[in-house]
Amino acid sequence: MSLKRQEMWPRIASLVIVLLWAVIIIVPLAIMVSGAVKAPDELAAHPFAWPQEFHWETFVKAWTDANLMRGMRNSFILTSASLVLLVFLGASAAYPLARRSNWTPLFYFFLAGIMVPFQLAMLPLYRLMKLLHLINTYYGVIFIYTAVSLPMVIFLYTGFIKGINRELEEAALVDGAGKFRMFWQIVFPLLKPVTSTVIIMNIMSLWNDFFIVLLFLPKKEMRTLQLSIFSFVGQYNSKLNLVLAAVILSILPMITVFLLLQKHFIKGIAGGAVKG
Amino acid sequence: MKNKYLVISLIILLAALALAACAPQTVEVTRVVTETEVVTEQVEVTRVVEGEVVTEQVEVTRVVEVQPEPEEMEPITLEFYHWFGADLGETTIKQIDGLFHQLYPNVTVEFETADTATFEQVINTRLSANDAPDVFGVFPGTKFHPQADAGFLMDLSDQAWVDNLLEGGKFSATYNGKVYGYPTDANVIGVIYNKQIFADLGLEVPTNWDEFLTVCETIKASGVTPISLGLQSAWVTQLIPYAMAPSAIYRDTNDFDAQMYAGEATFVGSPWQQMMEDYLALGDAGYFNSDALGTDYNLSTDLMANGEAAMLVQGNWALAALADKAPDVEWGMFPLPYDSGGDVWVSAAIGGLLAISADTAHPEAAKNYLDFWASPEVQEIYLTAKKAFPASKGVNPVLDPAAAEMIPYMQTGTYPFLDQNWPAGVQGVMLEGIQSVFAGELTIEEMLQEMDTAWADATE
Amino acid sequence: MQAKPPRSFLANNARWRRIFTDTMFVLPAALIFALFFAYPVISSFYLSLTKWDGLNPELKFIGLDNFVRLWTDKHFWLAFKNTFKYAFLVTVIQNALGLILALAASNKVFRGFRVLFLIPPLLSSIALGTIWKYMYAPKGIINSLLTGIGLEAYTQNWLGDPKLALYSLIATNVWKWAGMAMIIYLAGLQSIPDVIQEAASIDGVGAWQRFRHITFPLIAPAFTINVVLSMIGSLKVFDIIYIMTQGGPGRATESLTTYIFGRAFDANKFGYGTAVAVAMFAVILVLSLVQLRYLTRREVQG
Known part of the structure; x- marks a missing residue:
C-alpha cells in the first residue's frame, strides 16, 4: 500500500504539469487557427474573440493561390534528401570521432561549425555556388543544408556513440564482420533514438528555412513552402488570414511525420539501447 | 530487419534525387495568338489633370491587341x-x-x-x-x-x-x-482620418498646428483616441518627424543636408529639437493610444479600422490595408499641419x-x-x-x-523622406533613438547627438 | 600518452589500415562540410580586416582596426550583454522546463501531448511573430487574461517596455523550444533500463533521491546536448528578435546578430560587421569548449 501512495503524487504532479504546458501551448496555437478562419475585417476588429463565421475556404485559397502543392513537393525533396545525407554521413563520421581520441581535433573542427553564424559564410558561399553552377539546383541547396547541419548531427551522434558499450562491436569484429558492415548492422540500429532526434531537429530547421532557399533557389518551379507562404506577406499590407492558413497547412505533414516517428522512437528505444 | 531502415532511407534519397533531377527545367513557350479584346466599364474616377483633382463619370474602354510575332x-x-x-x-x-x-x-x-x-x-x-x-x-x-x-x-x-x-x-x-x-x-506622408468621426464631432480639417492640437483635444474629450501610433514597428516612429521636417527645416533652409555634409550644421541645435519636443508633447497630452511603444504598425491600423482612433500619421500605402480591414469606413487625408509659422509643406517621396x-x-x-x-x-x-x-x-x-485629397497641398511644396538624402546608418540610429526617447531612456539632446555621431561616422 | 611497445611492420600495417578505414567513415562528411561551410567561413574572415561597404570591388585592408574599434564600441558591448543575458536565461529555463516536462511526460499515456509540444518548433518565424505579437499586444491575450482573473495591476506593455522586452522574447523562445529540449531528455530517460528504476523504488528510495542519484547521472549526455544546443542556439538568435522587436524598443533587445546585420547591411559597413561576427564566433567557441569540457567530465562513461 505504501508503494502505491508513494507513486500517486508524482503521477498527479505529472498530469498537472503536462496539462498546464498543454494549455500554454494551445492558447497561442488557437489564435493562429482562429486568425486563419476569420475574415480580414473581423480579424482586425476582434482578433481574440471566437470567430463569428468560419471561413474554411481561406485554406483552399491559401493552398491554390500560393501553389502550396508545388511548395510541399520542393520542400519535401530538399528536406528528405538532406536528412538522409545527414543521418548517413553524420552517423558514420561520428563513429571514429567517438571511438578514437586522436580524431578529437577533427571533432572540434566540426563542432566549431555549430557556432558560426550562417551570414559569415554567405558571400564566399554564393561565389562558390556560382562557380560550381549549383545555383537554382536542388543539389546545391541539399549540399548546403547538409554542410550547415552536419556539425550538430555529428555532435549528437558522437555523444550517443560514446555511451554505447564497445563489447558488442568487438564481438562482431571477432566474428569476422568488416568494419563497415559491423557499424551499419550492429551500431547504427542502436542509434535509433538519436536518429529520431536528429530527424526531428533538422526537420524543424530545414522545413522552415527561408533565407538559404531565397538566396540559392529563387527559381519559380523550385520554390519551397516558406517562399510560397511569403507571397501573402506584404510590406504594408499582409494577408494575415492567408499567411496563417498557409502556415497551418505547411506544418500538417510534419506533425504526421512526428506521430509516425513517435511510434518508432519508443520501439527503437525498447529494442535498442536497453540490450546494450 | 536491420537493413530495412537502410533500404527505406536509400529509397527516400533516390526518390528525392530523382525528383530533383526531373524537375521542370523547360521554359514554357506560349504560342502567339492574335486577339483583340474590348473591355468597357462605367466608373467614377478621381483623376489628377494638370495638378487639378477632377471627379468624373467616365466610360473606360480598353483594347488589348496582340500582334503575332513574325518569327519564333x-x-x-x-x-x-x-x-x-x-x-x-x-x-x-x-x-x-x-x-x-x-x-x-x-x-x-x-x-x-x-x-x-x-x-x-x-x-x-x-x-x-x-x-x-x-x-x-x-x-x-x-x-x-x-x-x-x-x-x-x-x-x-x-x-x-x-x-x-x-x-x-x-x-x-x-x-x-x-x-x-x-x-x-x-508617396506622401499625411494624416489619414476617419471622416465619420470628424463629421460627428463637427471637426474641420486643421490647417495649422494650433488647430491640429484643438482637433486632438476635441477627439480626446469624446473618448476616442486622437492619433493611433504604432511605435513598436521601428519604421513607424520616423513618420511624424518626416511629416514635420519639410515645413520645419527644408522650407526655409533647403540646403540643410548640404550643410550637414559640409559639417556646417548638426542635428543638435537644429529645428529637430523643437520637432521632437512637439512630437513628445502629443504623447504627454494623451493624444496617442496608451502603450504606443507596444503597438506595432498592424495594430495601429486595427485601431483605425475599429474606430477606436480617429487619425493615423502614415503614408498613402496604409490606405490599402485600411480598405481591407474596414471596407465601409470613409477615409480622408491631409498633411500634418506643422506650420512653423508659414505654409505647410508635404513629405513626399519616390x-x-x-x-x-x-x-x-x-x-x-x-x-x-x-x-x-x-x-x-x-x-x-x-x-x-x-x-x-x-x-x-x-x-x-x-x-x-x-x-487624392493630398494633391492640392502638394502644390505648395514638398520634400522627400529624409533618409533618402542621408548617409547610410543615420536612419537606423534615429529609429532606435525615437523609441528610446519615448521610453524615457534617452533625452532628445542625447538622441540628436547620436545621430550626429552616426552621420560623422558614415561620412568619415 | 603511455610509452608504446615497439611495433612490427605488421602491426604498423594494421594501424595504417585502421586509419584508412576510419578516414573512410569520416571523409564524405568532412568533404561536404569543408567545401560548403568551413571554406566559405574561413575565407570571409579576411573581410573582417578590411574597410568595405559590401559591394565595391575594391577592399581596403586596414589590419586589426575593426577589432580595435570594437573594443570601444558601446553599442557592441550592449548587444553583447543582451545576447549573453538572453542565452543564459534561455539555457537555464529551457533546460529546467524541458527536463520537468520530460519527467512528467515520460509515461506512455502522454504520447499525444509530446507531439503537441513539438508543434511550436515547427512554426516559421513569420507565424511565431504574428501569434506572439497578438499575445503581447497592450490589449492582447496575456493582458486580457490577467484582467479577466482580476490581476489587472499586473498587465504590462510586454514588448514596449525596454525593461521587459528582452524577457518577453525569452519567454517566446522558451515557448517555442521547450518541447525540443523535452524530446532530447526523453531520449535520455528512456535509455535508463526500467529494471534500475524499479529496483530503486522497491528499495524504498524516494523520488528525489532516485532522480538525483540514478536518473540524472544517466541522462547527463542528454543534459550536455541540451545545454550546448540551447546555449549556442540562443547566442545566435536572430529570427525571433528580428520579427518581434527588431532590436527595439531603442536597443533594449539588440543582440549580436541583429547588430551585425545592422552594421553590415543598414550602415554598409560590411567589414566591420564581419569583424563583429568573427569576435562573436571566437567567444562562443571558447565558451562552448569550456562548457563541454566541464559537462562531459560529469557524464557516466559507457
Whole structure:
C-alpha cells in the first residue's frame, strides 16, 4: 500500500504539469487557427474573440493561390534528401570521432561549425555556388543544408556513440564482420533514438528555412513552402488570414511525420539501447 | 530487419534525387495568338489633370491587341526581384508581367520578393558575386549610390522615359548626373482620418498646428483616441518627424543636408529639437493610444479600422490595408499641419526604383520591360493598386479618394523622406533613438547627438 | 600518452589500415562540410580586416582596426550583454522546463501531448511573430487574461517596455523550444533500463533521491546536448528578435546578430560587421569548449 501512495503524487504532479504546458501551448496555437478562419475585417476588429463565421475556404485559397502543392513537393525533396545525407554521413563520421581520441581535433573542427553564424559564410558561399553552377539546383541547396547541419548531427551522434558499450562491436569484429558492415548492422540500429532526434531537429530547421532557399533557389518551379507562404506577406499590407492558413497547412505533414516517428522512437528505444 | 531502415532511407534519397533531377527545367513557350479584346466599364474616377483633382463619370474602354510575332524568337526569362510583397506581388505584378508576356511572347518575367531587410541582404550578396537578377528594385536616394559606385547598375540616362519623369522622380533616380532607375511611384506622408468621426464631432480639417492640437483635444474629450501610433514597428516612429521636417527645416533652409555634409550644421541645435519636443508633447497630452511603444504598425491600423482612433500619421500605402480591414469606413487625408509659422509643406517621396543589372544577359528585354512599366497603361494599373501617385508626367491613375485629397497641398511644396538624402546608418540610429526617447531612456539632446555621431561616422 | 611497445611492420600495417578505414567513415562528411561551410567561413574572415561597404570591388585592408574599434564600441558591448543575458536565461529555463516536462511526460499515456509540444518548433518565424505579437499586444491575450482573473495591476506593455522586452522574447523562445529540449531528455530517460528504476523504488528510495542519484547521472549526455544546443542556439538568435522587436524598443533587445546585420547591411559597413561576427564566433567557441569540457567530465562513461 505504501508503494502505491508513494507513486500517486508524482503521477498527479505529472498530469498537472503536462496539462498546464498543454494549455500554454494551445492558447497561442488557437489564435493562429482562429486568425486563419476569420475574415480580414473581423480579424482586425476582434482578433481574440471566437470567430463569428468560419471561413474554411481561406485554406483552399491559401493552398491554390500560393501553389502550396508545388511548395510541399520542393520542400519535401530538399528536406528528405538532406536528412538522409545527414543521418548517413553524420552517423558514420561520428563513429571514429567517438571511438578514437586522436580524431578529437577533427571533432572540434566540426563542432566549431555549430557556432558560426550562417551570414559569415554567405558571400564566399554564393561565389562558390556560382562557380560550381549549383545555383537554382536542388543539389546545391541539399549540399548546403547538409554542410550547415552536419556539425550538430555529428555532435549528437558522437555523444550517443560514446555511451554505447564497445563489447558488442568487438564481438562482431571477432566474428569476422568488416568494419563497415559491423557499424551499419550492429551500431547504427542502436542509434535509433538519436536518429529520431536528429530527424526531428533538422526537420524543424530545414522545413522552415527561408533565407538559404531565397538566396540559392529563387527559381519559380523550385520554390519551397516558406517562399510560397511569403507571397501573402506584404510590406504594408499582409494577408494575415492567408499567411496563417498557409502556415497551418505547411506544418500538417510534419506533425504526421512526428506521430509516425513517435511510434518508432519508443520501439527503437525498447529494442535498442536497453540490450546494450 | 536491420537493413530495412537502410533500404527505406536509400529509397527516400533516390526518390528525392530523382525528383530533383526531373524537375521542370523547360521554359514554357506560349504560342502567339492574335486577339483583340474590348473591355468597357462605367466608373467614377478621381483623376489628377494638370495638378487639378477632377471627379468624373467616365466610360473606360480598353483594347488589348496582340500582334503575332513574325518569327519564333529565343525564349528569355527575365528575373525580377523586388521587395514589394503581397501588397502587389501576387496580383498586380502578375497582371503586369502577364501583359508584358502578351506583348513579348518570348519573354517570361519571373518575379521574386522578400521583406526589405532580407531583400537587401540577398541583393547585395548577389550583386557582389556578379550574379544579380536582370531587373530589381533599388531604394531611392543615397541607398543605391554604393551599388552604382561599384558599377552594378546599368546607366539608363538614355531611356525614352527619362524625359517624362517628374522632377522629384528624376532627382531621386539620379546620381553623379546619371539616371539609374525608373521611379515607379510617389508617396506622401499625411494624416489619414476617419471622416465619420470628424463629421460627428463637427471637426474641420486643421490647417495649422494650433488647430491640429484643438482637433486632438476635441477627439480626446469624446473618448476616442486622437492619433493611433504604432511605435513598436521601428519604421513607424520616423513618420511624424518626416511629416514635420519639410515645413520645419527644408522650407526655409533647403540646403540643410548640404550643410550637414559640409559639417556646417548638426542635428543638435537644429529645428529637430523643437520637432521632437512637439512630437513628445502629443504623447504627454494623451493624444496617442496608451502603450504606443507596444503597438506595432498592424495594430495601429486595427485601431483605425475599429474606430477606436480617429487619425493615423502614415503614408498613402496604409490606405490599402485600411480598405481591407474596414471596407465601409470613409477615409480622408491631409498633411500634418506643422506650420512653423508659414505654409505647410508635404513629405513626399519616390517609393522605389527599378534598376537593371549592368551585366544582365538580356539588356534589350530588360529595357523593354522598364519601358513597359513606364507606359501610362501599366503605370495606371500599378498606381491604382498601390494607391500611390505617379512619378511621371501624363499618367492619370484612378487615385484613391483619400490619397487624392493630398494633391492640392502638394502644390505648395514638398520634400522627400529624409533618409533618402542621408548617409547610410543615420536612419537606423534615429529609429532606435525615437523609441528610446519615448521610453524615457534617452533625452532628445542625447538622441540628436547620436545621430550626429552616426552621420560623422558614415561620412568619415 | 603511455610509452608504446615497439611495433612490427605488421602491426604498423594494421594501424595504417585502421586509419584508412576510419578516414573512410569520416571523409564524405568532412568533404561536404569543408567545401560548403568551413571554406566559405574561413575565407570571409579576411573581410573582417578590411574597410568595405559590401559591394565595391575594391577592399581596403586596414589590419586589426575593426577589432580595435570594437573594443570601444558601446553599442557592441550592449548587444553583447543582451545576447549573453538572453542565452543564459534561455539555457537555464529551457533546460529546467524541458527536463520537468520530460519527467512528467515520460509515461506512455502522454504520447499525444509530446507531439503537441513539438508543434511550436515547427512554426516559421513569420507565424511565431504574428501569434506572439497578438499575445503581447497592450490589449492582447496575456493582458486580457490577467484582467479577466482580476490581476489587472499586473498587465504590462510586454514588448514596449525596454525593461521587459528582452524577457518577453525569452519567454517566446522558451515557448517555442521547450518541447525540443523535452524530446532530447526523453531520449535520455528512456535509455535508463526500467529494471534500475524499479529496483530503486522497491528499495524504498524516494523520488528525489532516485532522480538525483540514478536518473540524472544517466541522462547527463542528454543534459550536455541540451545545454550546448540551447546555449549556442540562443547566442545566435536572430529570427525571433528580428520579427518581434527588431532590436527595439531603442536597443533594449539588440543582440549580436541583429547588430551585425545592422552594421553590415543598414550602415554598409560590411567589414566591420564581419569583424563583429568573427569576435562573436571566437567567444562562443571558447565558451562552448569550456562548457563541454566541464559537462562531459560529469557524464557516466559507457
